[in-house]
Amino acid sequence: MHNVLIVDDHPFFLHGFSQYVEESGEYSITTALSVEEAIEKIDVERPDIAMLDVTMHNGGGLKVLRHLRQHYPMVPAMFLTVHIDPDQTIEAMRLGIKGIALKDSDPDTIVEAMGVVLGGGKWFESDVTEVALRHSIDRPTRTVRSDDLLTKRELEIVDLVCMGLRNRDIAQRCNLAEGTVKIHLNSIFRKLGVASRSELIVHRGGMRQTGDNSGKAH
Secondary structure (H helix, E strand, O other): OEEEEEEOOOHHHHHHHHHHHHOOOOEEEEEEOOHHHHHHHHHHHOOOEEEEEOOOOOOHHHHHHHHHHHHOOOOOEEEEEOOOOHHHHHHHHHOOOOEEEEOOOOHHHHHHHHHHHHOOOOEEOHHHHHHHHHHHHOOOOOOOOHHHHOOHHHHHHHHHHHOOOOHHHHHHHHOOOHHHHHHHHHHHHHHHOOOOHHHHHHHHHHHHHHHHHHOOOO
């Protein structure tokens, strides 16, 4: 039986959703009403998954997510939110969030998403990824110098990933061994703090504001 930590500073939602999940008989539930309580229970309970409210006081779900990534990187987390905040969504993706669901979704949908994440997958509301991508691409005043972290070859590989090419295709395009492409991707992920190709594409949307203007690796 999986141990699920549910964190929310609204007692009504916390109690109702926790009870709903527990009644399925497939999960044991631990709850927390604050960031501090959540971090304490993570350290003691070592949950299998953390379901986090984004907008709590004192750092909210992002603070709890950072604690998880630093101390328990193998524990997946999902955000539960009332509305989509693009900045928080992009930051969460960079920190390796595995799913984001809206609180007004059908409870069965949220439980299904939780099962997907526990199974090693990812689950995002379609509105979440759409808003995050549009926001990261359409912010003309954003100053991002992530391009400076990457080599010319790494920037070339990032652009090819964003074009939808797989490792084999990238290797052929760049005249590299496929294993060398994987090494470059691991370096790119580490430098940019992303964990997947989809997160890299979201991140690249912000990088383009300076990367394209610099004339590098196109």
